[in-house]
Amino acid sequence: MWDEDDIVIVSALEHYSYCPRQCGLILLEEVFDENVYTLRGKHSHEAVHTPSTINQHGVRIERALPIWSDRLGISGIADAVEFHSDGRVYPVEWKFSARRRHRHDNIQLCAQALCLEEMLGIPVPRGAVYSRQSGRRREVQFTPQLRHETEAVIQEIRNMLRTKQLPPPVNDERCPNCSLIDACQPEALEASIRKYRPDSVFSISPPFPPESSKPLKQTKEDDDCTESF
Numbered sequence: 001m002w003d004e005d006d007i008v009i010v011s012a013l014e015h016y017s018y019c020p021r022q023c024g025l026i027l028l029e030e031v032f033d034e035n036v037y038t039l040r041g042k043h044s045h046e047a048v049h050t051p052s053t054i055n056q057h058g059v060r061i062e063r064a065l066p067i068w069s070d071r072l073g074i075s076g077i078a079d080a081v082e083f084h085s086d087g088r089v090y091p092v093e094w095k096f097s098a099r100r101r102h103r104h105d106n107i108q109l110c111a112q113a114l115c116l117e118e119m120l121g122i123p124v125p126r127g128a129v130y131s132r133q134s135g136r137r138r139e140v141q142f143t144p145q146l147r148h149e150t151e152a153v154i155q156e157i158r159n160m161l162r163t164k165q166l167p168p169p170v171n172d173e174r175c176p177n178c179s180l181i182d183a184c185q186p187e188a189l190e191a192s193i194r195k196y197r198p199d200s201v202f203s204i205s206p207p208f209p210p211e212s213s214k215p216l217k218q219t220k221e222d223d224d225c226t227e228s229f
């Protein structure tokens with residue numbers, strides 16, 4: 001159904017919704033670099049990177065579970081999926097810290113839910129992001145809006161893969177924490193793009209930043225963190 005080159009990996013949704021250029025640098029330019037945040041992230045995933053099955057308080061937990069959606073053309077690995085005795089299926093994404101900005105985590109988790117719904121033929125209305133640092137989890141509801149946003153991000157990534165066009169830099173408060181800042185050079189690039197805005201006779205008209213590249217807004221939900229793992 002999908003060309004192999006059109007398959008979007010689920011983890012790319014987090015990168016793209018954080019910064020489309022970051023995702024482009026990884027997928028198109030094969031750039032990857034570590035900083036303290038990526039190293040912490042790696043460390044926090046160690047416990048869930050080996051496929052295993054455990055039973056905890058009557059809940060079967062599958063770790064490092066392969067997931068996919070033929071409809072959406074996505075595939076990946078879910079950190080942990082809980083199978084409850086009442087039939088509920090509940091994906092749990094592991095992160096190092098409880099981040100203030102949740103949008104990209106929510107989108108990645110929602111993509112996992114969409115895969116599980118298609119694979120198992122049952123609704124998956126909720127999941128959680130678990131913070132290894134705090135030992136707490138934040139529940140995420142897969143609302144129609146989040147599902148729509150997730151599918152839109154998948155399509156934007158696929159368009160980027162097809163056109164092989166690297167998105168422009170966001171050059172905002174996301175950059176200082178980004179491990180790819182040296183490869184990206186956001187300030188220098190934005191200055192050069194500004195120089196060639198469409199009002200210039202010699203414009204190169206850089207592509208408009210997609211919706212996903214807009215700065216993230218802080219919401220009340222961003223300060224909520226509920227439930228212990």
Ligand code: SF4
Pocket residue numbers: 019020021022023025168169170171172174175176178179180181184185186
């Ligand atoms: S440095 Fe900024 S613009 Fe560049 S990839 Fe990272 S977040 Fe995006």
